[in-house]
Amino acid sequence: MVEEKFRECIALCYQCADACDHCATSCLREDHVKAMAACIHLDRFCAEICRTAASFMAKSSTTGHEGYVTEICGLCAKICDDCAEECEKHDHEHCAACAAACRQCAAVCRKMAA
Amino acid sequence: MVEEKFRECIALCYQCADACDHCATSCLREDHVKAMAACIHLDRFCAEICRTAASFMAKSSTTGHEGYVTEICGLCAKICDDCAEECEKHDHEHCAACAAACRQCAAVCRKMAA
Amino acid sequence: MVEEKFRECIALCYQCADACDHCATSCLREDHVKAMAACIHLDRFCAEICRTAASFMAKSSTTGHEGYVTEICGLCAKICDDCAEECEKHDHEHCAACAAACRQCAAVCRKMAA
Amino acid sequence: MVEEKFRECIALCYQCADACDHCATSCLREDHVKAMAACIHLDRFCAEICRTAASFMAKSSTTGHEGYVTEICGLCAKICDDCAEECEKHDHEHCAACAAACRQCAAVCRKMAA
Numbered sequence: 491m492v493e494e495k496f497r498e499c500i501a502l503c504y505q506c507a508d509a510c511d512h513c514a515t516s517c518l519r520e521d522h523v524k525a526m527a528a529c530i531h532l533d534r535f536c537a538e539i540c541r542t543a544a545s546f547m548a549k550s551s552t553t554g555h556e557g558y559v560t561e562i563c564g565l566c567a568k569i570c571d572d573c574a575e576e577c578e579k580h581d582h583e584h585c586a587a588c589a590a591a592c593r594q595c596a597a598v599c600r601k602m603a604a
Numbered sequence: 605m606v607e608e609k610f611r612e613c614i615a616l617c618y619q620c621a622d623a624c625d626h627c628a629t630s631c632l633r634e635d636h637v638k639a640m641a642a643c644i645h646l647d648r649f650c651a652e653i654c655r656t657a658a659s660f661m662a663k664s665s666t667t668g669h670e671g672y673v674t675e676i677c678g679l680c681a682k683i684c685d686d687c688a689e690e691c692e693k694h695d696h697e698h699c700a701a702c703a704a705a706c707r708q709c710a711a712v713c714r715k716m717a718a
Numbered sequence: 719m720v721e722e723k724f725r726e727c728i729a730l731c732y733q734c735a736d737a738c739d740h741c742a743t744s745c746l747r748e749d750h751v752k753a754m755a756a757c758i759h760l761d762r763f764c765a766e767i768c769r770t771a772a773s774f775m776a777k778s779s780t781t782g783h784e785g786y787v788t789e790i791c792g793l794c795a796k797i798c799d800d801c802a803e804e805c806e807k808h809d810h811e812h813c814a815a816c817a818a819a820c821r822q823c824a825a826v827c828r829k830m831a832a
Numbered sequence: 833m834v835e836e837k838f839r840e841c842i843a844l845c846y847q848c849a850d851a852c853d854h855c856a857t858s859c860l861r862e863d864h865v866k867a868m869a870a871c872i873h874l875d876r877f878c879a880e881i882c883r884t885a886a887s888f889m890a891k892s893s894t895t896g897h898e899g900y901v902t903e904i905c906g907l908c909a910k911i912c913d914d915c916a917e918e919c920e921k922h923d924h925e926h927c928a929a930c931a932a933a934c935r936q937c938a939a940v941c942r943k944m945a946a
Contacts (some may be wrong), residue, residue, distance in 0.1 A: 491622075491623070491626065492622045492623075492625070492626045493626075500622060502677070504618045507659070507662065508605075508606045508614060508658070508662040509605070511606070511659060511663045512605065512606045512607075512662055515663050515664070515665050516656055516665075516761065518755040518758060519665065519755070520750075522752075522918070523641070523751040523752045523754075524749075524750075524751045524752065524792070525824055527746040527747070527751055527915075528752075530758070531746055531891075532745065534742070534762070534891060535888065535899060535900060536664075537893065538657070538884060538887060538888070539752055539900075541655055541659065542880060542881070543878060544618075544622070545621070545625060545651070545655065546877065546880070548621065548622040548625035548626055548651075549625045549626070549628070549629050549873075549876060549877065550629070551629050551630075551633065555899050557877060558877060558907070558910075558911060561907050561910070562907065565900070565903050565904065565907065568646075568900075568903070569900060574614075585765060587605055595717035629873065632869040632872060632873055633869070635866075637865040637866045637868075637869055638863075638864075638865045640865075640937065641860040641861070644860060644872070644883075645777075645860055648777060648856070648876070649774065649777065649785060652773060652774070653768060653770070653786075656766060656767070656770050659766060660763065661765070663759075663762060663763065671763060672763060672793070672796075672797060673795050675796070676767075676793065679786070679787075679789050679790065679793065682786075682789070687849065702870070702928055703748060710812060719850075719851070719852065720850045720853070720854045720928055721854075726885055728850060732886075735887070735890065736833075736834045736842060736886070737833070737834075737891040739887060739890035739891045740833065740834045740835075740836070740890055740891070742891070743891050743892070743893050743935065744893075747893065762860075765887070765890075769883055769887065772846075772850070773849070773853060773879070776849065776850040776853035776854055776879075777853045777854070777856070777857050778857070779857050779858075779861065808907045
C-alpha cells in the first residue's frame with residue numbers, strides 16, 4: 491500500500507481524472523458540442539495532470555525522496571480549479587459531477603502542496 | 605461518474621498501479637536491490653498499463669464507442685499476472701501486497717476482456 | 719540512447735501522438751465541432767496508446783526483457799488505423815496530417831508486432 | 833503538425849524521456865544496482881514529467897488556450913536538472929547519455945517556461 495499520507499489525495503486525483511475523462515466523452519455526445527469545446531479541452535489537461543500527480547505520490551517515499559509532491563500537487567490544484575470553473579457554467583449532469591470532483595481534488599492537492 | 609460497468613475494474617487498476625509504483629520504490633530501498641531488479645522492471649510496465657487501462661475505460665461509453673476495453677484489459681491482465689508471479693518470489697511486505705493487487709486486477713481485467 | 723531496433727518505431731509513435739493531440743485541439747476550434755466528435759474521441763485514445771507504446775519500447779531491452787513490445791505495438795497499430803480512417807473523412811489540414819501520421823505509425827508498429 | 837513554437841521543446845522532452853527509461857532499464861542490469869538506486873528512482877519521475885510536458889505542448893494552441901506550458905515546462909526543467917545531477921555521478925555510458933539529454937531538455941524547458 492502507498493504511504494498513508496498520500497492515500498486520500500491519490501484517491502481524489504483518480505476520481506477527478508475519471509470524472510474529467512467521462513465528462514469529455516459525454517460532452518462529445520451532446521447536441522451542442524461547440525458550446526462544450528472549452529470544457530472538453532480543459533478535461534483533457536485535468537485528467538492527465540491528475541493521473542500524473544497520483545503516480546508521483548504513489549512513487550514517493552516520505553522517509554526517502556518525496557517525489558516532487560509539492561510541485562505536482564500545486565499544479566494539479568490549479569488545473570482542477572480552472573476545469574471546475576468551466577464545468578460550473580454548464581447544466582449537464584456530467585459537468586456538475588466533474589466540477590464537484592475537481593473542487594474536491596483541488597482542495598486536497600492544495601493542502602498537500604502547502 | 606464513469607459508467608457502472610467499468611467502476612470495479614478501474615478501481616482495481618488504480619490499486620494495482622499504486623501497489624506497483626510503491627513496490628518499485630520500496631525495492632530500490634532494500635539492501636539487496638540486485639535481487640529485486642526483475643521485480644522493479646515489471647512494476648514499471650504494470651503500473652503504466654494499469655493507468656492506461658483505467659484511462660481507456662473512463663473515456664469509454666457503452667452506448668457509443670467502447671474504447672478498446674477488450675484489448676487493453678486483456679493486455680493489462682497478462683502483465684499483471686507476470687508481475688504477480690515475480691512479486692510472489694519475494695518475502696517483502698510490499699511485494700506481497702503488490703502480488704495480491706496484481707492478481708485481483710488481472711482477474712477483473714480478464715473478465716472485462718472476455 | 720534506446721536500442722537501435724526500436725528507434726524508428728518510437729519516433730513515429732511520438733509523431734502520431736503529437737498529430738492526434740494537435741488534431742483534437744484543432745477540431746475543437748472548428749465551426750462544426752459536432753461533425754468532428756468521432757475524430758476528437760479517437761484522437762484521445764490514439765495519442766495515449768502511442769505514448770504508452772513508445773514508453774514500453776524505451777524501457778525494453780532486446781537482450782533482457784522485451785517489455786511486451788509485440789502486444790502494445792499490435793494494439794497501437796489497430797487504434798492508429800481506426801483513427802486514420804476517421805481522419806480521412808475530413809478535409810481539414812490537421813486531419814490530413816493526423817491521418818498520414820497514423821498510417822505511418824500503424825505500418826511500423828505492425829512490423830514491430832510481427 | 834504541432835505549433836512551430838513547441839517543436840524543439842517537445843522533441844527534447846521525448847529524447848529525455850527515452851534516455852531516462854533506457855537508463856533505468858540499463859541500471860537495473862548493472863552489477864551494482866544498489867549504487868544506482870537514486871538514479872533509477874529519478875529516471876522514473878523524469879521520464880514521466882517529460883512525456884506529460886510534451887503531451888501538454890502538443891495539446892496547446894498559441895492562439896487559444898496555452899495549456900499550462902509555463903508551469904509544466906518549469907517543473908520539467910527542475911526534475912531534469914536533478915536527474916542530470918545524479919546521472920553525472922556515474923561512469924556508465926547510459927548515465928552519461930541520460931545526463932546530456934536531461935541538461936538539453938532542462939535548458940529548452942526553462943526557456944519555454946520563462
